[in-house]
Amino acid sequence: MQTDTILTVQNVGKTFPTRGGAVEALRDVSFSVTRNELCVLLGPSGCGKSTLLNIVAGLEAPSTGHLSLEGQPIHGPARERGMVFQSYTSFPWLTVLQNVEYGMKLNGVPKGERRERALHYIELVHLGKFRDAYPKTLSGGMKQRVAIARTLANAPEILLMDEPYGALDAETRWHMQEMLLEIVRTTHTTILLVTHDIQEAIFLADRIVFLSAHPGQLKTILDLGFKTGRQIRSKEELVQLEGYPECEREIMRLMRGEASPDDTIH
Amino acid sequence: MTQVVQDSPLARPGPARRTRRIFEFKSDIPASWRIALGVLVWVLFFGLWQLAVWSGWMTEILLPGPGKVLGALYTLFAENGFLGDVAISVGRVMLSFALACAVAVPLGILMGSFRVVEAFFSPFVSAWRYLPAPSFIPLLLMWFGAGDAQKLALLFIGVIWFLITLIADHTKSVPQDLIRTSVTLGGSRWQVLRTVIVPAALPNIVVAMRQMLAVSWTYLVIAEITAADAGIGAMMMRAKRFLHVDQIMAGILVIGALGLLFDFLLRALHRAAFQYLEDYS
Numbered sequence: 001m002q003t004d005t006i007l008t009v010q011n012v013g014k015t016f017p018t019r020g021g022a023v024e025a026l027r028d029v030s031f032s033v034t035r036n037e038l039c040v041l042l043g044p045s046g047c048g049k050s051t052l053l054n055i056v057a058g059l060e061a062p063s064t065g066h067l068s069l070e071g072q073p074i075h076g077p078a079r080e081r082g083m084v085f086q087s088y089t090s091f092p093w094l095t096v097l098q099n100v101e102y103g104m105k106l107n108g109v110p111k112g113e114r115r116e117r118a119l120h121y122i123e124l125v126h127l128g129k130f131r132d133a134y135p136k137t138l139s140g141g142m143k144q145r146v147a148i149a150r151t152l153a154n155a156p157e158i159l160l161m162d163e164p165y166g167a168l169d170a171e172t173r174w175h176m177q178e179m180l181l182e183i184v185r186t187t188h189t190t191i192l193l194v195t196h197d198i199q200e201a202i203f204l205a206d207r208i209v210f211l212s213a214h215p216g217q218l219k220t221i222l223d224l225g226f227k228t229g230r231q232i233r234s235k236e237e238l239v240q241l242e243g244y245p246e247c248e249r250e251i252m253r254l255m256r257g258e259a260s261p262d263d264t265i266h
Numbered sequence: 267m268t269q270v271v272q273d274s275p276l277a278r279p280g281p282a283r284r285t286r287r288i289f290e291f292k293s294d295i296p297a298s299w300r301i302a303l304g305v306l307v308w309v310l311f312f313g314l315w316q317l318a319v320w321s322g323w324m325t326e327i328l329l330p331g332p333g334k335v336l337g338a339l340y341t342l343f344a345e346n347g348f349l350g351d352v353a354i355s356v357g358r359v360m361l362s363f364a365l366a367c368a369v370a371v372p373l374g375i376l377m378g379s380f381r382v383v384e385a386f387f388s389p390f391v392s393a394w395r396y397l398p399a400p401s402f403i404p405l406l407l408m409w410f411g412a413g414d415a416q417k418l419a420l421l422f423i424g425v426i427w428f429l430i431t432l433i434a435d436h437t438k439s440v441p442q443d444l445i446r447t448s449v450t451l452g453g454s455r456w457q458v459l460r461t462v463i464v465p466a467a468l469p470n471i472v473v474a475m476r477q478m479l480a481v482s483w484t485y486l487v488i489a490e491i492t493a494a495d496a497g498i499g500a501m502m503m504r505a506k507r508f509l510h511v512d513q514i515m516a517g518i519l520v521i522g523a524l525g526l527l528f529d530f531l532l533r534a535l536h537r538a539a540f541q542y543l544e545d546y547s
Binding site for chain 1: 540
């Protein structure tokens with residue numbers, strides 16, 4: 001199989017200086033993300049997954065190791081690595097359309113093309129009726145859809161998502177997860193997503209990069225073989241799938257730190 | 267079940283329950299009540315004032331009634347050219363405040379955005395905040411004389427330090443994720459400042475301006491009472507010399523009315539300019 005690596009994370013470590021001495025958040029983490037794949041970073045709290053995502057985004061610098069996107073070393077944030085945050089980041093003073101156009105405006109995309117692309121992505125996240133609305137009139141889920149459309153319209157090489165549905169209620173979260181899969185299938189976007197929600201990870205991921213805590217280290221990479229060749233569209237389909245309960249149990253065990261490295265799925 | 271509810275203090279009938287609800291913490295009252303109560307307090311104030319005059323507690327020269335003060339107000343505007351004084355005072359407040367904003371807005375935004383700028387200016391600005399502006403009057407009089415420059419300088423000193431601090435604080439509280447969003451969309455430092463930090467902080471900056479404009483009026487009176495040949499305060503000091511207490515009170519009334527007017531205007535501006543905000547209060 002031809003693997004087309006887009007993001008490489010090599011021996012990345014991160015140490016934060018604090019008053020009580022240095023705290024090691026990440027140690028020697030290496031993995032890569034393949035083009036068009038949805039890769040999930042999963043792990044118990046304190047495993048440094050959000051820190052790792054921030055390092056990939058260029059918002060923080062690694063203490064050791066290095067990262068590259070399409071062979072180019074990562075230094076600081078850039079358009080190629082667009083990020084969607086857990087908190088609502090729609091700019092309240094801009095309408096939905098202006099929000100989605102925002103990134104393209106920063107990057108000097110001409111007005112006509114900007115408008116066209118923005119409208120396309122607004123349709124993609126089903127917000128067509130709200131293009132001229134201000135964020136204050138939108139629900140939390142709709143605000144996250146604005147953020148996703150805004151980042152995608154900016155044509156990143158990879159979309160980084162930091163617990164994007166963490167603040168949403170369960171039902172909205174399902175819809176958002178299903179919509180994300182739909183978007184991935186139509187746009188072939190490469191995504192690196194952080195979550196602590198096991199079901200979300202299994203539902204969305206092509207591959208799960210599992211980190212253990214204190215310090216954050218790569219524990220294992222799960223390939224989710226039971227999903228291959230299946231087009232899962234809803235949560236119901238997922239939980240009925242053969243192999244799902246075993247997979248979930250396996251990850252739960254990893255979360256508790258009970259599993260030994262050899263009985264994990266490679 | 268029903269029995270229990272009826273016996274409980276919650277089921278107490280009629281008026282008792284109503285008073286209870288009115289004095290519920292933070293609970294809302296009908297709009298008509300709010301207006302009526304707001305009018306009532308003024309009616310009481312003017313009533314007591316008039317009563318004090320009628321009781322002969324003080325001579326009418328020292329304590330003229332509300333009617334007399336309104337009369338004086340009319341005379342001042344109609345015959346004594348008081349409008350010119352008001353215009354001069356308003357002009358002083360506007361000009362000094364505009365100068366203060368011209369310094370405080372950019373400096374406050376830079377201090378709130380960049381730690382280096384904050385580390386440099388903050389100790390200086392904080393120290394000046396605790397120096398009462400009126401204590402500079404003797405100095406200002408010697409440097410600038412009794413003219414407009416002295417008054418503008420006092421008003422400027424009176425608001426600038428607090429204005430800078432407030433604007434810096436509001437800028438600092440712009441959510442980090444908004445900034446990070448822009449940066450990961452490819453925003454340069456200047457673009458983030460212009461397209462995220464400024465628009466995100468602006469509504470609160472206007473609130474800070476409104477608050478400090480009210481303070482500016484306070485210093486105006488101090489400046490004009492100390493030494494001035496024109497302006498509302500100057501008129502009041504002239505009136506004092508001739509024992510025109512009614513005119514002094516009319517002056518106070520005008521200052522209050524102007525303060526309210528500007529507060530109202532800035533509120534209206536805020537509401538009109540920032541309609542997109544979640545909750546305007």
